[in-house]
Each structure stands twice: as structure tokens, then as C-alpha cells.
Amino acid sequence: MIRKNVDELVGDEVLAKPIMTWDYQVIMPQGATIKREYINRLNELGIKEVYVKEDQVKSQELLILKSDIEESVKEKVKDILERHTYHNNQELEELSKTADSIISNILEEDRVVEKVFDIRERSTDIYEHSISICSLSVLTALKLGIPRTTIHDIGIGCLLHDIGLRYFTTDFVTKNVEELSSQELVEYKKHPVYGYTSLKEEDWISNLSKSIILYHHERLDGSGFPLKIREMPIECMIVNVCDAFDELICGIGCEQLKVYEAIEYMKAYRGVKFNAQVVDEFLKFTAVYPAGTRVLTNEGEEAIVMSQNTGFQDRPVIKVVKDKDGKPVNEIKDLVKIHNIFIDKVLD
Secondary structure, three states: OEEEEHHHOOOOEEEOOOEEOOOOOEEEOOOOEEOOOHHHHHHHOOOOEEEEOHHHOOOOOOOOOOHHHHHHHHHHHHHHHHHOEOOEOHHHHHHHHHHHHHHHHHHOOOOHHHOOEOOOOOOOOHHHHHHHHHHHHHHHHHHOOOOHHHHHHHHHHHHOOOHHHHHOOOOOOOOOHHHOOHHHHHHHOOHHHHHHHHHOOOOOOOHHHHHHHHHOOOOOOOOOOOOOOOOOOHHHHHHHHHHHHHHHHHOOOOOOOOHHHHHHHHHHOEOOOEOHHHHHHHHHOEOOOOOOOEEEEOOOOEEEEEEEEOOEEEEEEEEEEEOOOOOEEEEEEEOOOOOOOOEEEEOO
8 A cells, every 4th residue: 555645646546544533433444435526525624645555556647737728728729820820910819818728727726836747748739839838937937926917928928939930831840950951940040030020019919928939049148049149038038948848848840858858958058048047946846757657766676657746856656567677566666755766767
């Protein structure tokens, strides 16, 4: 059996021990299934932890934006952007409501700024990328204490940050942009300008949102584009970090990396290309090994990442499925509590 905090329950776990009140009254017996709707009631009763059967423990992926919400938002963003033509921006104002919807859904998550989320590499989709950037930037801004009204402007800027790519006809998504011809690369690096120019006269979008569109590929060391500036508003630097990270794990214009590799990249350029404070806050909620990742420990055990530990992004709860000799086992290990075991490499 394994001890779980009630806040970590996802539903359908089977109790390995009965749940009792302080005066030993049985609330739920051993063997009972914890339904999703019971979890809030357990919290109300002051129950902080329970014991569940190990073989019932599933990978508990914690997403910034729930899958069904992300899919519906993606369809809306895709529909609006695909109908958009240069200087025909009336429908784009709808994305203002979409940004607010994303922000509201993120804020519905209890203690959202304290949690470690499973952000995983995925196939390339430019619309999903914009939504991901929005979610990541909103959460980073919340952790940095950015005001809600400003976060709204960040959200809009994120959803529209790549609108300039609508005017770039060469396929860049599945290959490194450095493989483009010199002429194609020059055009690609103009897409922030194209996006900014198409919206600069619109009064429904703030100057900050417009700056995010123009500056999202700039870097602190002047190595970015299109203007090679070094000084930007903190809100633009938030989007720079989130955009770069998401491009790396999706392979947008670059070689796709594993999450832990992308994290190492951000650490390497912390304070060089990217604002150090922003990188630090971003990495606080980013799991190094997302739930479901197959890993190898330093003791040669094969395991699956089950859930994350707040404040310890690289020390998750794992389920060992093979020992060092390759024999099947079923053992839960919390790497925060076991200090001599660590993840040596990712197997997936």
C-alpha cells in the first residue's frame, strides 16, 4: 500500500486501510473505492491523507489547462486565425474573450501557483503552440505577481504572437529554421514585424500585447530577431521564455527535445538569453519528468513516473516495474523521502 495526500487523489483509488475520524468512527471501509466526488468531502472532514493499494495507483498527470478545455479553445483559435486575412481583423477581437477563458480556467485550479505541472513534448501544431504559450505565460505571470489586467494583455499577445506566420508560405514547422535558404530565413525572421504591422492600428489590443507580438523572439544578449534589442518589458521576457521552451519540446523550427533536455537548455541560458527571474519561476512549476515517463534509476531499476512533489521538480513519485536484474516488481518509491535514489535517464 501507499500513503497519499487527499489533494493528490484523482478518483477510483482503492483503500488499503479504512478512513476513520479522530474518535475511530469508520468513514470509509478498507477496500472501498474513492469516487472523484468524495475527495472534496474528505477535505471538508479534515482528512489529510489515506492509504491506497499500490496496484491501483495510476500516473497522475497534472495539466495547466484540462484536455477538453484545451481542445475546445484550440478549435476556436484555429477557426478564427484561419479565416483571418491581412488587415481584416474584426474577428480577431474574439480572441480577447478566449484569453480570459484560459486565464479563468487556470485560476480555478486550487493553489495553482504552488503546484508542479506535467508539461510534455508533443507533436507540432501551431495553434496548440499558441494556447500552450498562453497557459505557460499566464501561470508564470501569476507566480511573478503580475496584475490581472496585465495578465489579460499577456494572454492576448500570446494567442496572436505568431500571426505573422500567416504571411510566410514556406514550411518551417517540422525542420530547423537554420536549414531554410538564406532568403527564406530572412523572410521567416520578419514574421514578428508582419504580425505587429497587421495589428498596430487596432485600438482593441493593448500596446503591451502588440509588443509581445513584435518582441517574442528577442533575446537579452541581442541574439534574437527581428530587432536584436536587449531591453524589453518583463511581460515580453515572460513570453520569450515560454515560447522558446514550448518550441523546443514541440520541434517548432528546431530539433525536438525531451522535457528534461529543454529544461537544461533554459538553465544554460538563464541570465544570458533569458531573464533569470522569469526562468526561475517558470522552472518551479515545470516537472522535469512528466507523469507516465519511463525512467531508469541510478540503481538500474526501470520505473514509471506516477506523480510530482511540490517544490521538488526532479524528485517525483515513481513505480518501479523492473529491478536491476530485469525481474518484474511493483514498488512505489517517493524520491523526496528516499535520498539515495535518483533518476539516471529517460527511457522513452
